[in-house]
Amino acid sequence: MKKQIVTILMTSALALGITACGAGTAEDQTSGEQTSSDQTQETSDDQADAGEDETDTGAATGSSNILIAYFSVPEDVDTEGIDADAGASIVVDDGQVKGNLEYTAGVIQQTTGGDLLRIETVDQYPLDHETLVDQAADEQDQEARPGLASQIENVDQYDTILLGYPNWWGDMPMPLYTFLEENDFAGKTIIPFTVHGGSGFSDTVDTIAQLQPDAQVSSDGLSISRNDVADAADEITSWAEGLGL
Numbered sequence: 001m002k003k004q005i006v007t008i009l010m011t012s013a014l015a016l017g018i019t020a021c022g023a024g025t026a027e028d029q030t031s032g033e034q035t036s037s038d039q040t041q042e043t044s045d046d047q048a049d050a051g052e053d054e055t056d057t058g059a060a061t062g063s064s065n066i067l068i069a070y071f072s073v074p075e076d077v078d079t080e081g082i083d084a085d086a087g088a089s090i091v092v093d094d095g096q097v098k099g100n101l102e103y104t105a106g107v108i109q110q111t112t113g114g115d116l117l118r119i120e121t122v123d124q125y126p127l128d129h130e131t132l133v134d135q136a137a138d139e140q141d142q143e144a145r146p147g148l149a150s151q152i153e154n155v156d157q158y159d160t161i162l163l164g165y166p167n168w169w170g171d172m173p174m175p176l177y178t179f180l181e182e183n184d185f186a187g188k189t190i191i192p193f194t195v196h197g198g199s200g201f202s203d204t205v206d207t208i209a210q211l212q213p214d215a216q217v218s219s220d221g222l223s224i225s226r227n228d229v230a231d232a233a234d235e236i237t238s239w240a241e242g243l244g245l
């Protein structure tokens with residue numbers, strides 16, 4: 001049933017020239033590019049001056065009170081000839097292939113500072129597009145809770161959680177459910193951000209509020225079309241500055 005409903009959303013998304021992402025962890029996504037850990041470490045290096053840190057497993061270890069947690073599965077596409085303005089399902093940022101949420105999270109961190117946590121699953125998602133979208137739909141139908149390979153080391157240190165995820169079948173990817181059920185953000189502020197194929201947040205902000213009833217969930221999250229994200233650095237920065245963190 002859910003699959004039928006969200007098919008309408010996906011059809012709309014695809015009509016806008018959207019192709020759902022292939023996935024897996026970045027170790028297998030980059031086709032000779034950098035591994036996830038390489039990418040993570042490079043991001044961390046870029047921000048070393050700001051005093052943030054991140055381990056190779058993606059666990060945030062800095063001393064900031066801001067956590068930027070995101071889930072992203074860069075599509076396995078041929079990046080030859082793709083530049084930052086291509087509007088593709090990935091962003092090529094200074095020659096580095098990034099998922100849309102990965103890119104957005106990095107721009108946010110450059111503005112707000114904070115610790116960066118990539119939400120990764122124990123089992124990799126398939127790279128093949130059709131296999132991925134079918135698996136994602138099946139996971140929703142089964143209300144699956146995929147195991148996570150990345151954890152928050154010290155949740156108590158954070159006051160603000162910036163939470164980024166793609167719209168998958170009109171909902172959050174199921175690993176976000178795992179993440180929100182494994183962690184208690186009571187008393188904290190959760191600020192969502194998404195990059196989508198036309199559906200925006202769908203009902204995900206309300207869902208986050210239901211999963212974290214003792215957190216304050218912002219209704220002023222950032223929603224960007226994947227068609228615009230490669231050109232959206234200024235918009236992302238402006239939004240992040242407006243948070244007053």
Ligand SMILES: Cc1cc2nc3c(=O)[nH]c(=O)nc-3n(C[C@H](O)[C@H](O)[C@H](O)COP(=O)(O)O)c2cc1C
Pocket residue numbers: 006009010013018019020021022071072073074075089090098099100101102132133136137165166167168169170171195196197198199200226
């Ligand atoms: C399994 C799957 C399902 C998707 N379903 C939707 C959807 O229902 N609505 C939508 O607007 N976009 C949908 N998309 C598109 C993604 O939201 C979009 O490509 C997003 O930017 C991917 O972010 P990422 O590159 O960081 O993973 C879907 C993508 C995938 C892979």
